Amino acid sequence: MKNGLRKSGMKHALDKSVKELRCLYDIASITGAPDISLHERFAKIVKMLPRAFQYPEIASARITLNGEEFKTENYRKTDQKISADIMVQGTKSGTVEIGYIKTPPTTDKDLFSKEERLLMDAVAERLGTITEHRRAEEALEESEEKFSKAFRASPNAMVITSQKDGRFIEVNDSHIHVTGFTREETIGRTTTELNAWVNPKDRRRIVKILEEKGHVDNEEIQFRTKSGKIYTGLFSAEKINIGGEPCLISVSIDITEQKQSQEILQTVSHSSPLGIYITQDDRLQYTNPQFQKITGYTQKELLGRELLSLVAIEDSDVVRSCTAFTLQEDNPYPCEYRILNKTGQIKWVMQTVCPIHYEGREAILGNLMDITERKYLERKVIEYEELSKMKSDLLATVSHELRTPLSTIKGYSTMILDYSSRLGSDETMDYLKSIDNSADRLTKLVDNLLDTSRMEAGLLKLERSPTNISQLIQKVAAEAGIRAGDHKIITKLNDKLPRLNIDVKRIRQVLDNLIDNAIKYSPQGTEVLISAKKNGRELLVSINDQGAGIPAEELTGIFDRMYRIEQRLSSDVDGMGLGLYICQGLVEAHGGRIWAESTVGQGSTIQFTLPITSTVKRKMKRLTKSARRKNSLVVEDNIIHRKVR
Ligand code: ADP
Numbered sequence: 001m002k003n004g005l006r007k008s009g010m011k012h013a014l015d016k017s018v019k020e021l022r023c024l025y026d027i028a029s030i031t032g033a034p035d036i037s038l039h040e041r042f043a044k045i046v047k048m049l050p051r052a053f054q055y056p057e058i059a060s061a062r063i064t065l066n067g068e069e070f071k072t073e074n075y076r077k078t079d080q081k082i083s084a085d086i087m088v089q090g091t092k093s094g095t096v097e098i099g100y101i102k103t104p105p106t107t108d109k110d111l112f113s114k115e116e117r118l119l120m121d122a123v124a125e126r127l128g129t130i131t132e133h134r135r136a137e138e139a140l141e142e143s144e145e146k147f148s149k150a151f152r153a154s155p156n157a158m159v160i161t162s163q164k165d166g167r168f169i170e171v172n173d174s175h176i177h178v179t180g181f182t183r184e185e186t187i188g189r190t191t192t193e194l195n196a197w198v199n200p201k202d203r204r205r206i207v208k209i210l211e212e213k214g215h216v217d218n219e220e221i222q223f224r225t226k227s228g229k230i231y232t233g234l235f236s237a238e239k240i241n242i243g244g245e246p247c248l249i250s251v252s253i254d255i256t257e258q259k260q261s262q263e264i265l266q267t268v269s270h271s272s273p274l275g276i277y278i279t280q281d282d283r284l285q286y287t288n289p290q291f292q293k294i295t296g297y298t299q300k301e302l303l304g305r306e307l308l309s310l311v312a313i314e315d316s317d318v319v320r321s322c323t324a325f326t327l328q329e330d331n332p333y334p335c336e337y338r339i340l341n342k343t344g345q346i347k348w349v350m351q352t353v354c355p356i357h358y359e360g361r362e363a364i365l366g367n368l369m370d371i372t373e374r375k376y377l378e379r380k381v382i383e384y385e386e387l388s389k390m391k392s393d394l395l396a397t398v399s400h401e402l403r404t405p406l407s408t409i410k411g412y413s414t415m416i417l418d419y420s421s422r423l424g425s426d427e428t429m430d431y432l433k434s435i436d437n438s439a440d441r442l443t444k445l446v447d448n449l450l451d452t453s454r455m456e457a458g459l460l461k462l463e464r465s466p467t468n469i470s471q472l473i474q475k476v477a478a479e480a481g482i483r484a485g486d487h488k489i490i491t492k493l494n495d496k497l498p499r500l501n502i503d504v505k506r507i508r509q510v511l512d513n514l515i516d517n518a519i520k521y522s523p524q525g526t527e528v529l530i531s532a533k534k535n536g537r538e539l540l541v542s543i544n545d546q547g548a549g550i551p552a553e554e555l556t557g558i559f560d561r562m563y564r565i566e567q568r569l570s571s572d573v574d575g576m577g578l579g580l581y582i583c584q585g586l587v588e589a590h591g592g593r594i595w596a597e598s599t600v601g602q603g604s605t606i607q608f609t610l611p612i613t614s615t616v617k618r619k620m621k622r623l624t625k626s627a628r629r630k631n632s633l634v635v636e637d638n639i640i641h642r643k644v645r
Contacts, residue, residue, distance in 0.1 A: 016054065020119045023052035027123065031130050038134040039068070045127070046070040049096070052119055053112075055104040063127065065094035076101050082112045084124035088131045096124045156253045163210075163239065163246040166191040166203075178254055180226035198222035198230055206237070210248070214239060223252070231256040274367045275349070278358050279307050285358060294349065294370050296342030307366075312338035312346065319351075323364065326353050336371065348375040393562060397576050401445055404574065405438035441574070448578040452561065455585045462503040462589055469532065469539060469610075470497045472504060476511045477530050486524040489515065492531040498612050500539060506586045507610070513579045514543040514606050520573055522547025522603065538592070538609040549600035558596060559584045583608070 026048050030041050042063055050059035050072060060078075062071040065086060081099030085092045098120065104111065112120075151158050157175035161168055168186045176183060181194060197203045202221045209216050216237040222230050233252030240249050269276050275291030277284055287295075287302045295302065295310055311319050315337035322335035332352040339347045351368035358365075412431040416423065423431075454460040470493050481489040511530075518528040526546035533540055550558060550565065557563050562577040580594075587594040591611045598604035 016113070016115060019052045020115060023048060023119065024122065024126070027126050031126070031133075038131065038138075041130060041134075042068075042070045042127070045123075047072060049098055049123065053098055053116055054106070055100060058100050058102045058104060059098055060101050061096070061098050063094065063096045065127070065131065074101060080104075080111050082117055082120050084120040086124050086131070087128045088135075093128070093131065096120060096127060154251065156251050157233070158249070158251045160240070160242065160247050160249050161191065163248050169242065169247060178225065178231065179223070185226075194226075196223050198224050206235070210237065210239070216250070220255070221252070232259050272367075274369055276365070276367045277302075277307065278356070278363050278365050280358065280361055280363045282306050282308065285363065291368070294341065294347055294368070295339060296345075301342075310339050310341075312340055314338070322351070323353050327355055327364075336375075346372075348372045390562070397562065398445075398449065401574060401576050402442065405441045405445075408438040409435050409442075445576065448576065448582060451582050451585075452578055455582070460585075460589075462506060464501045464503050466499045467502050467504050467507075468497075469500050469502075469507075472508060473511065473530060473532055473541070476508055476515065480512070480515045480519070480528075483516075484519050484528070487519050487522070488525075488527045490527055490529045492529060494533045497532060497534060497539065500610055500612065502590055502610060503586075507590070510583045510586050510608065511541075511543075513583050514608075517579060517606070518543050518545035518547065518604075520575070521545065526603075534612065535609070537612050539612055540607060540609050542605050542607045544603060544605040546603040549602055550596055550598040550604050551600055552598075555596045555598065559594065580606075 027045055030036070030044050033041075042065065046061050046063045049061035050056045053059045060072045060075040062069065062075050063086075064070075076099075078099040078101055080103065081097055083095050083097035086094040086096060098112075098116075100111065151170070152172055154172055155174055157178045158172045159168055159175055160170040167188065167190045171183060171186050176186070179186070179194070179196070186194065191197060191203070192200075199222060202219075206216055206219065206221070209219070216235060219235045220232060221235045222232055224230055232255050234255050235250060235252045237248045237250035240247050269288040272288060272290055275294045276286075276288040277291050278286040284302050284305050284307055287299055292299060292302065297305075297310075308316050308319065318335055318337050322333055326333045332354055334350055334352050336348060336350045339349055341347055348371045349368040350371050351366055353364050353366040356363050356365045412435050416428060416431055420428070451460065473491060473493060477489050477491045515528060515530065522528070522545040529542075529544040531542045531544070554565050558565065559580045560577075561581045563581070564575060564577040584594050587608045587610070592609040594606070594608040596604060596606050
């Protein structure tokens with residue numbers, strides 16, 4: 001009896017082990033089955049679990065994994081259960097649980113045996129492993145799929161070749177399209193067999209780079225297509241292993257068109273008659289040969305330099321605002337400005353700019369034309385127009401100024417001729433005086449015109465000699481006194497004025513002119529004061545009157561050619577506006593200055609300076625001994641040349 005009991009106990013234990021083993025075996029076979037998703041595997045495994053337990057008919061099972069639930073049809077929540085955690089990569093990701101939905105007819109203290117608990121742990125561990133494997137497989141499949149999609153759909157030619165001999169293993173559609181070889185014509189053949197390398201040297205270079213660096217990055221290579229056409233590719237390659245064989249996966253970007261446009265642009269830029277530049281942050285990043293020619297700087301000297309450093313300071317704002325305006329309006333707005341080239345020469349240029357992208361950043365492309373010649377001609381045209389206007393003005397003034405004295409001469413001489421017998425001697429004398437005055441006026445007018453044209457042609461020469469200036473002023477003043485009528489001519493000269501090396505005739509002309517003006521533009525009975533004093537290394541001469549004065553805004557204008565104060569033109573005071581212009585020319589030729597000071601209503605003072613020592617000393621040194629012996633100090637190198645203004 002005891003023996004019988006032991007036997008049935010052993011059979012029971014054996015049955016249990018068989019059940020467990022079967023369960024584990026079944027799980028293993030499901031795990032190993034191909035093409036079954038993780039979901040399907042778990043659904044199958046959960047159904048098998050109750051069979052491994054002592055009372056399968058009342059056992060129910062459930063597996064939960066990451067929120068998903070798999071359970072037997074009879075599953076119900078119960079307290080009579082055991083469970084184990086499913087760990088995936090060290091983290092609890094779910095549980096497996098077995099429970100009895102009814103109380104089993106057992107006498108044992110524990111509902112589940114130790115072996116059953118161990119089985120649960122083994123199953124949980126198995127499920128964890130299955131999940132890990134499956135996830136890894138899925139990730140691999142996913143990345144393989146991504147890779148093959150990218151390979152197939154790449155717009156650039158991609159190939160896989162064997163590293164050993166360059167045999168094509170796989171090519172994508174872009175490669176087929178670019179090379180013209182079909183997939184069948186390509187796979188299994190080598191790059192050399194397809195005559196793909198235009199320069200076999202390139203192949204050796206690539207092999208060398210691969211050996212040294214293990215990969216190739218953006219090497220520019222020329223390839224040949226099936227039809228013999230040559231295209232330029234930017235070639236990159238990496239080593240990979242396929243089925244244990246070392247291979248290369250490579251991609252080449254067709255940059256043929258890009259290269260062609262680059263070459264065209266470069267040719268255009270190099271041969272362009274326009275100066276072309278590119279700036280980024282106002283600094284030059286590119287210049288073409290014509291730009292270098294205009295500026296006189298080399299490419300090396302220009303790169304990195306601020307464009308504005310080449311622009312004449314007065315024009316910097318023009319350049320800035322033109323650029324800003326163009327960029328704002330998106331419309332090229334030409335502007336003209338001056339460039340100071342390397343040798344300090346001014347070059348006029350006309351420029352337009354536009355925004356571009358250069359080496360991945362925003363930039364400004366400028367092109368400029370050298371218009372120096374055009375500007376010169378424009379200036380000449382303006383000068384010519386001014387000159388012709390001046391000539392016609394001069395003609396009108398001259399005719400007007402000639403008419404008055406000429407009519408006087410004609411009138412009085414006709415009178416004398418026609419009525420000489422009836423005219424008294426006093427009357428005849430008066431007429432002759434008027435004729436004489438008018439003739440003097442005409443002579444002065446013609447002299448002024450001649451002096452002006454000689455000065456402007458550079459033909460007026462100074463004949464200097466050391467001169468006692470006090471004596472000269474006194475003499476000029478005395479003679480003016482005779483002409484002056486009711487004006488009082490006064491001189492105020494410092495004692496011991498130095499001798500000056502001047503052209504006496506010309507300085508006398510200056511003094512006469514200024515005194516005559518003082519008389520002409522001040523009322524009868526007033527004083528004209530001529531003073532002279534030493535002022536440092538200069539002699540300062542002033543001619544002061546008590547006339548109407550000169551408005552402040554006219555004080556400099558009166559020295560311009562043919563300039564007369566507007567309100568006085570209507571008055572009957574004769575003149576052509578040449579007197580002060582000539583005075584200025586003569587004083588400046590002597591190395592002096594001339595200017596006017598005035599208080600309107602009170603009078604004017606015209607002042608001029610003449611250098612004292614230096615000129616005399618310098619000139620004296622140059623004189624020959626014979627010239628000194630003769631005491632005739634003629635200086636002829638001081639040519640007066642006035643430019644037309
Ligand atoms: P003009 O032949 O007209 O006198 P000038 O060149 O000598 O020519 O003088 C230019 C102008 O300057 C005169 O027309 C006159 O309006 C003004 N001017 C010259 N000197 C004086 C002066 N002393 N007082 C007031 N105005 C003067």
